[in-house]
Amino acid sequence: MISNRNWLILFALSLCCSSFLLFLLHYMIFHDIHHILIYTIHDLAFLPLEVLLVTLILHQMLEYRAMKNKLNKLNMVIGVFFSEIGTPLLRYFSEHDRDHTEKITFFSSMKTWDTPQYQKKQKEIMNLPCSITITCTELIPLRNLLVMKEELLVRMLQNPVLLEHESFTDVLQAVFHLTEELKHRGECTNLPESDVDHVSGDITRAYSMMIPVWLSYLAHLKIHYPYLHSLAVRTNPFTETEDVIIRE
Template sequence: MKSFNWQVLLGATLLLLSILVYILHYLIFKDLHHILIFLVEDIAFVFVEVLLVTLIIHRVLQEREKKKRLEKLNMVIGAFFSEVGIGLLRLISGWDAQSENIEAALDTRQDTASEGYRKLCGYLRKHSYQIDQKKAELTKLKEFLGPKRDFLLRLLENPNLLEHGAFTDVLWAVFHLTEELEARETFDGLPASDSTHLCGDAGRVYGQLSRQWLNYMQHLEAAYPYLFSLSLRKNPFDRNASPIVQGPL
């Protein structure tokens, strides 16, 4: 309220000063016609000025600022995948009902980094991400995610995440899965309905996280090719992945 009153007072003062200057101009030169000509001309230019400043210059500055925020957010996403995402994908992808087919389809070791990524995208964007409950190791998943809880909370507190709704959804899905696992002391003797529920939560994380990883890889390919190459060699869907360069760069 105080800020609003200050702005109103400033506006009224500036308007009063403008009127006084016009009155002074008339008292000195006695030329009302000249004053009106330039007054109308100045008012007409105001609309052009609003167009230039508000709709064009301000929009350009907003886009630049948004680009900087997204660049910072990509650093946060990179930290997430280094700390949690890659390990989580590697663990859950091993429970995929079609894990053998994935490894056969995504053998990228003889491809260039770009060719391997294209093959990866083409297959995974059509994949169903179904979890085989017989393969699911919920105790191992709990042991992996438990120590990451504080890290996930710190990420959720980052205001820059508002710029990236898809990544925020991934974080909430992972955090929800973590809380579901933490709420159970043991997974022995769980009813089939509860096992299905937990595997459904894991499957949701699996699908969302995989798509987000593909998007992050696309960013690395465009902005940081050296990081892109390493990330592809550490492909979490490949049980035999190795950071050692074994094929063409």
């Protein structure tokens, strides 16, 4: 079996041989070596420009288009995540956030945010603290939700496309780790305070990673899918009560 490197060498040699044979045929027919040399040098002189046009410009344009299509597909998967489990998790986490009121205030005006404001808010949210306070009893519904959606998390982690989105991959790993932690604790009853603190740390990690990714996803929807953005804003997990009804 011919290796990839050997195949390239053979292909290059065949092209060179073809070119030589065509030049030879041209000479045999017209007997004009001067004409052959003129056009050969002319083509060689234009070769750097061809490299510039094809490699640096056309290739970059095609690569940008391919990356844009890939990002659209990535955001579709991210949308499924937040629709199925991400938004419910954010709502649950925010309800147990020590700075719950501050988060509500921060996101209260998001209906009016434009793209520059989204970019600004993504930076500002990194400075807001995320700290979870939770009890054994409150871990039970969280455990049930995560175990119920575990198969979805596994399928997403197996998706090679998601490797292109490092921050979202980190979110999946953090949420999946939290799922494993809670699943191995059974019914999550009568846990010592030290263990609850440990789980709270896992929740805080996932929570703090999810918020920037969620904001980035909403910024994408704002530009490309305004109707999806409208629903995402109306189901904003950082509100006292969820209300999807349009009243204005």
